[in-house]
Amino acid sequence: MTRDIHPDDFRDALGMFTTGVTVVAAVLDDLLHGMTANAVTSVSLEPPLILVCVDRKAGMHDLIPQAGAFAVTVLGAEQEAESVWFASPRRPHGRDQFDGIDWHPAPASGAPVLDTGVAFLDCRLADAFDGGDHSIFVGEVVDLGRLGGREPLVWFDGVYRTLAPDA
Ligand SMILES: Cc1cc2nc3c(=O)[nH]c(=O)nc-3n(C[C@H](O)[C@H](O)[C@H](O)COP(=O)(O)OP(=O)(O)OC[C@H]3O[C@@H](n4cnc5c(N)ncnc54)[C@H](O)[C@@H]3O)c2cc1C
Secondary structure, three states, X not given: OOOOOOHXXXXXXXXXXXXXOEEEEEEEOOEEEEEXXXXXXXXXXXXXXXXXXXXXXXXXXXXXXXXXXXXXXXXXXXXXXXXXXXXOOOOOOOHHHHOOOOEEEOOOOOOEEEOOOOEEEEEEEEEEEXXXXXXXXXXXXXXXXXXXXXXXXXXXXXXXXXXXXXX
């Protein structure tokens, strides 16, 4: 027996699945673009693969296949404002959305990595799959590293959290 799943119930249940928060970014010629994403996970160790699920309606959706690459910044506890910013449809598109934010180009893709994140993953687009109203982009990690931040930003039940200090 199956039941109709309302999107609000789906969000409510999945909200219990605690995640980190990232900014996925890509660059195509002079166009820089970033978006907040938590549908990011590891796929394979050898080869090193991750995936990111992107809404078909998001500006980022068509940019990733065109760029053929993307970079993921795992956000730090101090970066709630950046997460809100890169999830806002009101932010300007292009380079201006990075004004006032410290970033550097990822080594291979050249996509923006936010300096105060906790880690970054620089990816070559390896595959793309249909995922309902999202697409599943699989990235082969070609470079990665820790960044300046120490503690991660956490997303739980639709709210930003930080880790409790060690007891
Ligand atoms: C904690 C958190 C995690 C998130 N995780 C993800 C994630 O994993 N994957 C993901 O895809 N998004 C995720 N989002 C949402 C995403 O960050 C925002 O939607 C962001 O604005 C997308 O950036 P964009 O510039 O690519 O899309 P924009 O072009 O800014 O579009 C933003 C949204 O506006 C709507 N929209 C835009 N154009 C149209 C149109 N023509 N018709 C109808 N609607 C339209 C769509 O819903 C679209 O997703 C997350 C947001 C938060 C706060």
